[in-house]
Amino acid sequence: MKMAAPTASKAASLGCNNKPTFPELDFRSGARVEELNKLIQEFTKHDQREYDDQRALEIHTAKDFIFSMLGMVQKLDQKLPVANEYLLLSGGVREGVVDLDLDELNIYARGTDYDMDFTLLVPALKLHDRNQPVTLDMRHSALCHSWLSLRLFDEGTISKWKDCCTIVDHINGATNYFFSPTKVADWFYDSISIVLSEIQKKPQRGMPKVEKVEKNGTIISIILGVGSSRMLYDIVPVVSFKGWPAVAQSWLMENHFWDGKITEEEVISGFYLVPACSYKGKKDNEWRLSFARSEVQLKKCISSSLMQAYQACKAIIIKLLSRPKAISPYHLRSMMLWACDRLPANYLAQEDYAAHFLLGLIDDLQHCLVNKMCPNYFIPQCNMLEHLSEETVMLQARKLSSVRSDPAEHLRTAIEHVKAANRPDDRLAKKLQQLVTENPGKSISVFINPDDVTRPHFRIDDKFF
Numbered sequence: 247m248k249m250a251a252p253t254a255s256k257a258a259s260l261g262c263n264n265k266p267t268f269p270e271l272d273f274r275s276g277a278r279v280e281e282l283n284k285l286i287q288e289f290t291k292h293d294q295r296e297y298d299d300q301r302a303l304e305i306h307t308a309k310d311f312i313f314s315m316l317g318m319v320q321k322l323d324q325k326l327p328v329a330n331e332y333l334l335l336s337g338g339v340r341e342g343v344v345d346l347d348l349d350e351l352n353i354y355a356r357g358t359d360y361d362m363d364f365t366l367l368v369p370a371l372k373l374h375d376r377n378q379p380v381t382l383d384m385r386h387s388a389l390c391h392s393w394l395s396l397r398l399f400d401e402g403t404i405s406k407w408k409d410c411c412t413i414v415d416h417i418n419g420a421t422n423y424f425f426s427p428t429k430v431a432d433w434f435y436d437s438i439s440i441v442l443s444e445i446q447k448k449p450q451r452g453m454p455k456v457e458k459v460e461k462n463g464t465i466i467s468i469i470l471g472v473g474s475s476r477m478l479y480d481i482v483p484v485v486s487f488k489g490w491p492a493v494a495q496s497w498l499m500e501n502h503f504w505d506g507k508i509t510e511e512e513v514i515s516g517f518y519l520v521p522a523c524s525y526k527g528k529k530d531n532e533w534r535l536s537f538a539r540s541e542v543q544l545k546k547c548i549s550s551s552l553m554q555a556y557q558a559c560k561a562i563i564i565k566l567l568s569r570p571k572a573i574s575p576y577h578l579r580s581m582m583l584w585a586c587d588r589l590p591a592n593y594l595a596q597e598d599y600a601a602h603f604l605l606g607l608i609d610d611l612q613h614c615l616v617n618k619m620c621p622n623y624f625i626p627q628c629n630m631l632e633h634l635s636e637e638t639v640m641l642q643a644r645k646l647s648s649v650r651s652d653p654a655e656h657l658r659t660a661i662e663h664v665k666a667a668n669r670p671d672d673r674l675a676k677k678l679q680q681l682v683t684e685n686p687g688k689s690i691s692v693f694i695n696p697d698d699v700t701r702p703h704f705r706i707d708d709k710f711f
Contacts, residue, residue, distance in 0.1 A: 289561065292668060412426050425533075
């Protein structure tokens, strides 16, 4: 006798149609997406530690010291604008906050050399009051770069700055002064050194200790000791413009992820020339266009999960791709902005998609290397990888392939690095020794919070600090 086959509902009730549920996996590496998300969260927790009141005060003290120092630089020879507008960015130049070449920079490590890092753009010249568009002289330069003639400025400005220019004599007898990034950087370093020397002759109580002043290419790096913290300031002399350059005008015609979230006026409020030249450019004359002010605004429109993935990816590539320096974190930042334009906003807003975003950023980076193509976000016709050799890009792509094959392991390594950078070293012992030397015969106590051993508090007699 034949038995009837069970109906679909009966089969389901008997368990015949149950499919085993697998955790979500990354096809390439086999890593569990849930585990990658947890690792990214752990990295973020250690990478973005909240400031207590003491650290916030130290940050404020360091900033005041740097701004006061720049005020004294202005008074030296009146070269800098009296009413100046600095742009302070969280993260040093090595973190990719500005499009500058990293080859000439000394290697500083968080935890070893500094605890917090900042970039400060300081206008040496500014064109903010002109109604007509500024015409940049790009005839001698690669895309995204320009020479700057002082003919755009008044006679007083030319007189002040002509010793920081290269001079070109024309056939008709006219002389043209081109603002030189290397000469400006030399002047800036010398002026800062003079001012710091004067400040240190008359130290005041509570004043930051200048632990290091170095010229790295066209950047001046200052490390300040403030309390138990060390602050790195990368100070960059720039030329500041209001408005938008003609070479990036077509970018405004396209649709972008920030449309409707912030106004166009906020995005195009200004741009800079920073002291960096193209691969074949003339170092003494060539400046690079920078849209750092716009990027500050765009960052407001990027989801927290994508930013977490970006920070984790950046930590991995800084370690892995440091030699040769073909890829900088700024390239990764550009790829993230392109991804924001390419992908739906509601997809990028998913809070539990950080792992997908990390893997996507690695894939994007590998794609750019293999194709030797990374368009500048604001000037897409400018390929930022164009100058690299085939050998270099393939070497970097192979290194990145190892990350893509085991992202969890590379995340764990990044977590260990950031945890190590947050651990106190022998600075506590050195600080205590300094206090003993400076306060003979006084009672000194140290209080350490077991939940945060990096922030010791000291008591001398009855005073806490």
